[in-house]
Every structure is written in C-alpha cells, then in structure tokens.
Amino acid sequence: MADKNRESVKLQRIDEWRLRIPAEDGMNAEGLVFADERLEEGLRKDGSLHQVANVARLPGIVGRSMAMPDIHQGYGFPIGGVAAFDVEDGVVSPGGVGYDINCGVRLMRTDLDLEDLGKDLDTLANGLANSIPSGVGSKRSDLKLSARELAKVLESGVEWAESRGYTDASDRERIESQGCLQGADAGKVSQRAMERGRNQLGTLGAGNHFVEVGVVDEVNDSRAADLLGLQKGGITVMVHTGSRGLGHQVCDDSLKRMPKTARRYGIELADRQLACAPVDSPEGRDYLAAMSAAANFAFVNRQLITYWVRETFMRVLELSPSDLKMNLIYDVAHNMAKLETHEFEGQKRRLCIHRKGATRAFAPGHPEIPGEYRAIGQPVLIPGDMGRYSHMLVGTVHAMAETFGSTCHGAGRLMSRSKARKSARGRSIARELGDRGILVRSASRATLAEEISEAYKDVDDVVRVVEGAGLCKRVVKLRPLAVIKG
C-alpha cells in the first residue's frame, strides 16, 4: 500500500475538462478528475490523486472514482471526491463523507437591494455577529436542549424546527431531502457525540464556516434566475456550516470500529483511512443511521441560523416578513453518503453515493427537486472565498449520466493554513476587505488570516470546468457585502 502511494499517479488528458487515471495496480475502476490545464498544474502538489486511485480499489465501486476541480487532499477520499458503490456488494466509508457530516450551504433571497441596506449594512453586520453564535465555545443562551429533545432533532431533522416555529412555510421542501434523512437513529449516536452536540446546535463553528450577506452581481440565465427569485442587485444571504462536534464525533466513533470491520469482511484497504463496511451489513447500516442523524443535526443547525438571520434583518431594518421576503432558495449538503437510484449502463441501480466536498446536482425533471424549480434543475450553490464571489447554478441531465448527479462544492484550498497566516502577517485583512467594500466580523484574527483569498483557488476557475464539462449551468454570480465568521 505504501509503495503505491509513493509512486507517481498516471494522468491522461481526455479532453479540455477531464483527465483519466488508468485502472492499474488493483484499481477496480478508472479515476476521472475534472480539471482544465490551468488547474492540472496544482494536482500533484498533494496526495489527492493517490486518494482518487485508492478509492477505485474499494470493492463494489460502480462507474469511476471521480474528483471535482476543487480537489485537494482529504481523509481517505480526496476533498472533491465522488464515488458510488453498489448497495449489495459495495461499501460505505466514513472517510468518503468526512468529519463534518453534512457540511453544507444554503442561499436565501430577499426583496431588498443595495439602496435598501444603505448605511445600515454596518449595523446589520454587527447584529448578525451578535445573534449568531460563532467561534469556539459560543452558544445561544435561549436554546437549551434536553437529551430527549436532541434525539428528536436527530431523527426528525427540520420537521423538529418547524414544530418549534423556526421555519417559514416553504423552507422544508427547499432543503435537500426535505431537511431529514430517513433512517436516522439517535440510538446509533454515542453518548459522547450527544454531549458534544448538545450545546452546539445553532452555532456557526469556525474555520471556513460563515454567514454572508451578498448581492446578485451578474445574471447568467435570466429565466432560471426569475424562477429562483433572484434579480440583479438583489440582496442575498448565504449560510455555510455543518454538524459541529456531534458529526465529528460520529465520524471518529465509526473510524475506531471500521478497520476491524473491514478486515472481518476481507476488505483489503489501500489506505487505513478508507476503512469501510459493506453497505449491506449491520456495521454499514449502523454507520448510515448515525450519519443520517448527524446530517439532520446539520440541517437543523442551518435552519436555526436562518431564523436568527431573518430576525436580525427585520429588527435592524425595521421590516415585516412580507417586506423582507427572505425566502430560502435551496440548501445543499456537500459531505454526505446518500442511497440513490441511478441509471448505469442501461440498468437501474441502487447505489451508495459518497460526495465528499461535492454537491448533488440533479437534472431538470427529477422528482426530488421542489416543484417550482423542477423545470430548470436542482439549485447548486458554490461559495467562493470570503473576498471573492460565489455562484448559483443548476444541475443537468449530463451530470446524472456522468457523475451520478454530482458537481463541485467550492473553491478548494491552495495554501496551507500556516502559509496563509504567514502571508497575512503585518496585514489587516479586515481593512483590506473593507477597502473592497466587504465588511467582515470575525471572532478570530487567525481564522481571517487562514481564509484569505490567496489561500483558495479562484472559484471562477472551478465553476468554468464543471460548466464546461456539462455538469451544471450558471444562473447568477454573487458578490459579498458582509461576512460573519467564527
């Protein structure tokens, strides 16, 4: 195993947007990396290509081991990795989901424009920073959950939030899987995970998590934009966060057990971090049940933060809900394993799709897409770094055929956190952003330094590749106005 990881990975360009890793050395499938020549340069800077190849060595893989153009090295699977496994003879791997189960992002639109915000943007940013717990150890004192209540959150997802009055009428149907993965079992979540999660529901976390007030800067598809409720100059809000300590612990708990499990089922691992279990096994089902519970925690997390965002906007700007019309457009996960039915080589197959740092991107007409968007395809939100833009796109028929309805999730890191901190030394990142018209509120100077734009690929480069490859289509481009970070 170690020898394979030391050799250079063979890479063959297929076309302008795609590279192939030939199936050799125990790989059960080819690797497919979405990258153009500009992004290809950076591919060998870390071990991510080896990770794509190692994933292809897992049993029961259907189709190719794929990586999106925001690829970088992860845990077992690369970040940006997509791989599907047959539910009968394939595996589920916690490394193919990640520690931050259901880290995801949502976009809300409003009836406001820049003029409506006026001089209030500063006050709004302060209000959001105060009302949304961010940074280590922060929490809302008005949200206290008993263990029993937390279990309901884990098993009912956003339905719980709805019953407590934290949602608007159409929110739930505009969340992937309606904000609740069926099959979630709080009983499969350890006591330790429950303890970590209990005080963290409704918190942003730190690192690259954020709430961002933005504006629609460019409309690429006016029909789709209209259907989504977006217009040029319209004010938007993005929320990016995940399952916090609860999800991290669920992943850690499963990783303790999985290597032995894999051995017991005779699964040879090219990388210990690909520890896995057959999907159709008690251990595989237990992981999926716990992962689903953590995913539901994350959906509720983003919903609670949305509730406080709405509350803050109405209070600071003195608006009623009908003036504000802060409607959720869509909420997508980008660290998840989903059981889905797809057509593959002319047959319907039931698959366990791992998307790690990758987003679901279903085609127009898919029944899982909310009715009002079904004609245009599933909304896909791709956030860029805090100093640059983000994109709203929609899924395509081609994505269903080539990537099981998957696309990229963000810009992808280029630079290590320590290099970013060095690069930021002596600079006021907040002031630099302010000079470009972006207000930032952050609990941590170090986090700001680590999240500078230079630390990330340009999301335009990433989106160009997935659109060029036909996986999704751009609808609007968003520009940040105010960013709240942990």
Place this chain on the structure above:
Amino acid sequence: MIGKHRPGGGPAGVREVPNVDRGRYERTEHTADEAFRLSAGDLSGIFVAGARALLEVLTDPQKVEPRENRSIALAADDNESLLVAWLNELIYLFETQAMLFSEFEVNIRPGPNLEAVVRGEPRDPARHPVEAVVKAATFQDLAIRRAGDGWETKIVFDV
C-alpha cells in the same frame, strides 16, 4: 515511563519524575489541516508531544496553568489508534468541559494501554483565545516508528 511533571509543584502524593522527555513537535505543511512531526526519546514522549501540539493549535500553551488534575486511561489495538484515541480524548474534554491541558504524565504499557495524569485549567476566554475548531486527530500519515535512538511520527488534526 512517565512524562514530565512540573518540578517543585503539583499536588501532594503525586510522584515527581524530573528530566523526562516531553517530546518535540514541529509544524509541517498541509493544504487544509494542521499537521505536525512528532519526535521523542521514548514512546510516551510521542504522546506528550502530540498533546502539546494539540494545545499549540488551540491556544498559547504558555498561558495554560496546570491547576487541576485529570486521570485518563485508554486502550487500543495499536500505538497509532492509541495516539488518536488519546488526542481525541483531550479534544472531547475541551469541547464538553472547556478544559485545556498543558502538562502530561503519560505511561504506555503493552496492549497497548495508556494511563495518564493531565494538568490544566478551564478555558478563560480572556487568557485563552481559541482560534481553531479541532474536529479530531486523524490517521493521516500516522505511523509511529523508531528513528535513531528515539521515536517519530506525523500527526494531522482535522480543523
């Protein structure tokens, strides 16, 4: 073998063991996470070094006073799993009890098993600004090996 105990201090009844290897840690490059190279003269020193590296990620180690003791006992199938379990235990204590630890007495026995006494204090936001959410210690690049007269490994924290 026991990690360093603060000379001249510590609660009554705790054995003092002077001049024992606390291990060394050095940050290395990693695109998305926090990675370190750990080295030590003995195996327990690797565990001490890992704990010190974790504290470095969380906050300024110099500001964490060894005021309270906790005992930790763990078992695992191999040294790597034990190191990950040890570091994740410290992460758990930080997240759920807001405890930061700066001094570590670690004893590794065949099994392998770990017994440790750790010393630290509850986080004070004024003295202990914490910049990073550490999700977990991982198995990435983790291989605890003999190196020369001592031991070494890499460790990556998912942040």
